[in-house]
Amino acid sequence: MNRRHLIASAGAALGAAAAGVRPARSAEMSEEELRSLGKTDLKICLQPGMFKLPMVEAIDQIAKHGFPGVESLSINPNEVDAIRKKLDETGVVWRCTGAGIGSIGSPKDWKKGLGISAEEEHDAVEKAFRERCALAKQLNIKCLLGLTGQKRQDMTAEKQTEIIVKGLKRLAPIAQEYDMIIVLEILNVLVNHPGYFLVYTPQGAEIIQAVNHPNVKLLYDIYHQQISEGNLIANIKKYISCIGHFHIGDNPGRQYPGTGEINYRNVFKAIKDTGYDGYLAMECGYGGKTPLEIMKIMHDLTKFS
Numbered sequence: 661m662n663r664r665h666l667i668a669s670a671g672a673a674l675g676a677a678a679a680g681v682r683p684a685r686s687a688e689m690s691e692e693e694l695r696s697l698g699k700t701d702l703k704i705c706l707q708p709g710m711f712k713l714p715m716v717e718a719i720d721q722i723a724k725h726g727f728p729g730v731e732s733l734s735i736n737p738n739e740v741d742a743i744r745k746k747l748d749e750t751g752v753v754w755r756c757t758g759a760g761i762g763s764i765g766s767p768k769d770w771k772k773g774l775g776i777s778a779e780e781e782h783d784a785v786e787k788a789f790r791e792r793c794a795l796a797k798q799l800n801i802k803c804l805l806g807l808t809g810q811k812r813q814d815m816t817a818e819k820q821t822e823i824i825v826k827g828l829k830r831l832a833p834i835a836q837e838y839d840m841i842i843v844l845e846i847l848n849v850l851v852n853h854p855g856y857f858l859v860y861t862p863q864g865a866e867i868i869q870a871v872n873h874p875n876v877k878l879l880y881d882i883y884h885q886q887i888s889e890g891n892l893i894a895n896i897k898k899y900i901s902c903i904g905h906f907h908i909g910d911n912p913g914r915q916y917p918g919t920g921e922i923n924y925r926n927v928f929k930a931i932k933d934t935g936y937d938g939y940l941a942m943e944c945g946y947g948g949k950t951p952l953e954i955m956k957i958m959h960d961l962t963k964f965s
Contacts, residue, residue: 691724697955698726700962701932704908705729705755705941711951715739716746723750725955731941733758733805740798747799755939756879756905759804759842760792761785761831776827777809777820777857789831793838803905803939804835805879806844808857820857825870832873843879843905844868848887859888861895868902877904883944886911886922893930900934909944916944916954917961928962
């Protein structure tokens with residue numbers, strides 16, 4: 661089935677839903693048509709929660725629809741063997757999970773769980789990170805999400821940056837040993853994470869450049885950066901060498917692309933044009949849409965040829 665036919669079919673299903681008619685089920689599409697949904701010009705990771713299924717069953721659905729990746733920031737050690745077997749069977753990649761190297765915490769409790777922002781905690785951070793790498797290695801995960809924790813009130817931003825860089829330099833060789841990258845996430849403080857330290861893309865790039873190791877990059881969350889600074893396409897192009905992973909969500913409300921103010925087709929095209937070959941993970945709400953409807957939307961936004 662060619663792409664024009666696919667778009668027309670899926671578009672008719674969406675139109676029927678809007679008219680109060682039940683949309684076509686996946687079972688009414690051929691296996692080839694379903695797999696074509698995930699064949700796009702960017703590598704998209706879907707969340708198991710999108711399907712409201714356990715991880716193993718969600719991986720089956722992701723593979724059935726042709727998407728290459730899955731993402732969850734937590735790992736259930738009791739399910740590792742079953743998940744690894746399913747990943748091997750389907751070829752789906754679990755791209756990123758949590759690194760456990762910093763805590764967002766609460767502005768009222770900024771002294772607790774500072775993680776990588778506290779030099780006295782670096783020994784414990786290193787131990788926890790090595791354990792996390794060993795667990796992630798069992799699932800062939802290549803990317804570990806790190807946080808800086810809250811902005812410290814007892815020192816300058818320059819001093820906190822220095823401590824974070826020192827900590828990351830300790831962790832970078834461990835990441836390299838396990839063939840993984842650390843991606844340090846930038847978060848917004850205006851809506852979701854008041855008091856968080858790492859907010860702006862140039863600030864993140866300064867840290868990555870100071871660490872100066874290929875296994876330490878940024879996680880660029882498109883939703884967060886739209887809130888914090890806008891200028892998405894220019895910043896992505898300027899700092900792409902520092903970016904190792906993307907998160908996807910629209911603003912306001914962190915719903916799926918197309919629900920808010922972000923021109924996601926232009927943003928996705930800009931990412932493709934940089935030559936970025938990594939993954940982009942959905943981390944958003946779905947507004948009552950079915951998984952099939954969401955996958956159709958993502959197909960249309962990320963297919964350029």
